[in-house]
Amino acid sequence: MATCAEILRSEFPEIDGQVFDYVTGVLHSGSADFESVDDLVEAVGELLQEVSGDSKDDAGIRAVCQRMYNTLRLAEPQSQGHNQVLLDAPIQLSKIAENYDCDMKLPGPLKREQSSTVNAKKLEKAEARLKAKQEKRSEKDTLKTSNPLILEEASASQAGSRKESRLESSGKNKSYDVRIENFDVSFGDRVLLAGADVNLAWGRRYGLVGRNGLGKTTLLKMLATRSLRVPAHISLLHVEQEVAGDDTLALQSVLESDSVREDLLRRERELSAQIAAGRAEGSEAAQLAEIYAKLEEIEADKAPARASVILAGLGFTPKMQQQPTREFSGGWRMRLALARALFASTFISDSPALQSQMCVPLLPSEPTNMLDVRAILWLENYLQTWPSTILVVSHNRNFLNAIATDIIHLHSQRLDGYRGDFETFIKSKQERLLNQQREYEAQQQYRQHIQVFIDRFRYNANRASQVQSKLKMLEKLPELKPVDKELEVVMKFPDGFEKFSPPVLQLDEVDFYYEPQHIIFSRLSVSADLESRICVVGENGAGKSTMLKLLLGDLAPVRGIRHAHRNLKIGYFSQHHVEQLDLNVSAVELLARKFPGRPEEEYRHQLGRYGVSGELAMRPVASLSGGQKSRVAFAQMTMPCPNFYILDEPTNHLDMETIEALGRALNSFRGGVILVSHDERFIRLVCRELWVCEAGGVTRVEGGFDQYRALLQEQFRREGFL
Template sequence: MEREITAILPSLDPVITDYSVGFLTHAATSTSPEADLELAEAISTVTQILLDAAPLSVDQTKITSMISKLVSQLEEKYGSRKESSSQAKSKRLDQTINVASHRSISATMGLLGSGIDIDAVGTRKVESRVDKKKLEKAERKIKAKQDKKIMKNVEYEASKLVGADNQKAYEEFYMTVNPLSLESAAGKSKDIKVEGIDLSIGGLRILTDTTLTLAYGRRYGLVGKNGIGKSTLLRALSRREVSIPTHITILHVEQEIMGDDTPALQAVLDADVWRKHLMNEQARITKELAELEKTPDPITVSSGQSHTSRKRDELDALLADVHTKLAEMDADSAESRAAAILAGLGFSSERQQFATKTFSGGWRMRLALARALFCKPDLLLLDEPSNMLDVPSITFLSEYLQTYPSTVLVVSHDRAFLNEVATDIIHQHSERLDYYKGGNFDSFYATKEERRKTAKREYENQMAYRKHLQTFIDKFRYNAAKSSEAQSRIKKLEKLPVLEAPDDEYSVVFKFPDVEALSPPILQMSGVSFAYTEGNPIVQNVDLDVQLDSRIGIVGPNGAGKTTVLKLLIGQLEPSKGLISKHSRLRVGFFAQHHVDALDLTMSAVSFCAKVHPGKTDEEYRRHLGAFGITGTTGLQKMEMLSGGQKSRVAFALLSLQNPHILVLDEPSNHLDIEAMDALSDALRNFKGGVLMVSHDVTMLANVCTHLWVCDNGTVEAFPGDIKAYKKRILEQAGADGVVKQNHHVG
């Protein structure tokens, strides 16, 4: 029977296979009065175990069919054995049986539901003890549960909240998640507390018996290792898979919006489906009231009130409710609020009138964020909002969220952003959520380490005490003089609380190889200009000098030409004007923002390294990947199975194999968790060559770069200060334009 299971699930752990076969065999051979029920329950349990362990690619009906076949084989095998055993042990009865009562016994047993036919026993026929109706019911239940599980997986793979195919689909989903009610939510608590949450996806358990607690008005930073399930939790919340009261509105910024002919400003206004629906309802009621004014209706004798009057009163009452709801939503200032939010995210007044389809992916992501901020949901869910934003936009978002009146739950690996925004930190790990109240990320990190060290000490002390007690028990358990003391220690051991082993300290180390020295000049741009179309330069008259000890960060708004400058330096683009000079022996390593496009995801990391940089053994490639956090068997898995952060680490390992003198990095922190970003910052500081990076991560820029260059309005100029001074200048400029001040009153 093990062979049948292994044939369908070749990667299944043998322990699970043995357990499944043993469980079914025990149930199939049971002789208890409820044997049929036991077998039905065994079939249900084993089927669910195998379905949970099976990859989604495995046809679920094959597993169900295989279980039925195994049960049939067991019944046939053990049914015949019982028959022969019964025949061999037959003997003369001590008492005679009144055969006249035969029928009544049979009827009584039938009423009890045993399913045994006494008449058939006389002819030595052994019928199946399985209640077919119960079995069919159990199979239908399993199938329904599995179908629901598959549906959830499909939904998690493709959110429709802000990535809908069209506005209609978006509106339908919005109204499903947030049903409109004219009843005021005033006085209702908007705190969230849900206990006993179990969450899994694709057979991977994310949370087990966990409590989610979100106090209204607090801003929570959700942190944890890559692949721990933070995004999955946000998606479950956004679909109300987790039980949240319906009067609490939810909005999740996860994907860029789909482009069409709608102007950007109107797309933001349309995002508030409640407002749009109420505005249409207001227009409809007003029109009906105007028509009723023109329609005379004589007073009825019975009621003393005309039909027109009653209709008018009903419409007036409904219109009053609509007006109240619109006033709660601050609908009158909607357009100015939407324009202010777009301006803060980098959309000029002119660009706010552009069709959404004219924007690139990064700008559409900003538009999705603007729509969510405009809607002002009671629970705002943000998943890595800084990944697609530049430093000016992150600065605006940080300022905006600090005055946001509702609850915010944000997944981010940007330490500086969390320090400014978060009032509390939630640490997701080991299938649970740990809360760190009233502090930013830095205080959380210090507290977390102290907690981990304390838990480790307690665990080690208890293990030592347990060992001490157990040693005494083993030594004197059977000693007459010491037996009472041994029993006393046994009771002490039983009363000790069971402590879980604390998590191992999670650390990552990146390392770039040392390079030989080169005499300057190394890499220079002199009077460089570039334009895709003549007359519309992206950058012009750029002078930039990179040495082996350079640590240069390029900042500026998206679309200003930062990535273009990097591509000019590495030779991917030819300048329209000016000169780029390089040392003859210079090796430049380039990390692209969309580095995943360069990876063959059907190959393992080890195989791909060997393909791109041949000449080493598999063991050498594995050691090299291990220096970037790709340890154990991870380097042997297909890269399509790796998380975004793990793929980034593979890309850095490939970059290191080039043994570059200069590292040119475009958004290197995207997808990396905080520990990996710290490791990368340390590696870049210790690197013996030069570093030139474009990054939005304030912490990485502060930790690595000694010089900042600002790319804006077609120029690239040295900035006389650090990243904090640059952020201060952004806020001062925004304040002068009235953007930040205006947004302090939004919401």
């Protein structure tokens, strides 16, 4: 078959050399953009029509383009997927541009060396069309490559109240309560909340609870972004993103979160500079005096001390408080974000003008996930005296018992409020559900009794009026719904039990460091067997995760010996497990890639063991909630049936029901367990042995968690936190 160049020469023997070079260049470089012959006609048809003069009509030009299009398609297999056209000679676009006195964006100077019969404007127009098509395709390909998975976004809608709107616009709404009624929240096509109400009374501390994936964190985002209508005079702080790393010192980063204080200090510096330079016009001194009065009113001079206390409570040493934020890991930057929110929200002024700016309900999402036991206990004590409103998502049962005055339960696309802490909520919910079920059953019996009468005398003329009366009674009865029973979460770790002579896992006289001047462990000796239920606690940075990696064999001791039984199979759950999952595939496909060659039913059954079933198992992992991703990670970890588990903060992001199920699964598992956790209830549920990681070693606490908690409380008293 003739090449495109040969077709052009035969069909247009008088074709201008520059046009020939241009057309063959388009065919060579842009053939992938020609999805049909129409695209090719659009790119070069107008130029070819001009070259042909009157010798070819539109149908003739299209026929030539069809021949060239067929040639390009046939050339594809020979070029291994790349559309190539054999040309008579090399193409130099710079030479083409030199021959036209037009503003073509081609390299090289635009000089006219010889005359040409080509219409330069039409040539430029054709090139522009081709370039636009190529850019559009390139943009589409880039989007597919850089973002292969486009996730749905949450949206909220809310019924408006004219009275509230008038009150808000007039500026007369001085209440610090947050009342949002009759709103919906959706995530794509999935409805999370329908006709829900939220009432947050000023000064109350609310815990938002519910199963994973129902929309708790999404609701916080809707509030924080004001997708739901919140009074304008109430500020909202949502602790979600970690602090950006730069050269700002940690302490200064916290101080800067108080925008009122920062604005006053900035204005004070500007006015002082003007007065010192002699540029003051008279009013500056009065303004400066007013600013000094406001700074004194908000006790600005005490701010560094308050910020330092908050940072110290969250684990920042004096040295760390003077480090740039860029030197901290993601977990410590999250602590900084929490410290900023705590600091910015602590000051409530007697001045109405300042108070309206400082009225800040705190909205942290699972704040205890980033904290060790010591920091959690400090935060509990700190928040118990909190002056404003708190709405917090947490799955830490003891934390909610310590700080919550109210519980908001998200379930069945609605929100139910309860007074009291989490234990009170559990009792109240059970009583409410029991009463609801009793009312429903009583009504069903009453309905059935009336229906029997109606069915018996429906066709009895003497009882017609009574039947009609009974029918009206049925219509007037309120429609009660049965109790929505939440499915029990069940987790089961397959047994890999074999009797090994202890110890099956041991570190003997181990020294370890990343840098010789910073020794993490010195003469560390620990051991575990297949009956061990060991919990490791300690402050962040004490070396808990490092010790787990030494036990795993991922890190080699500098000195000393790691011993592991030859038949030991360890399952490891990392605190950063989400980073190890492929978020662009479904949970089923994830297991299929990790453990190929098994039927799909086996992958589904494995995921079902951890509550990832039905449609959830086929959704992209990226669209799952944090707790659902954790369940996928558990399914992946247990697939090879290990006989020993090392778990690094496994309860992060799990709801309370799943945490309880995880505890039961570990208790019934026939094998060894070593875990790091900061969840007090989970530790009490699972662990028989407590190791405290501190001062370059590990200490076994004989009294368990009670003794460890008492030691921390005593330390707080000595340091003046209590």
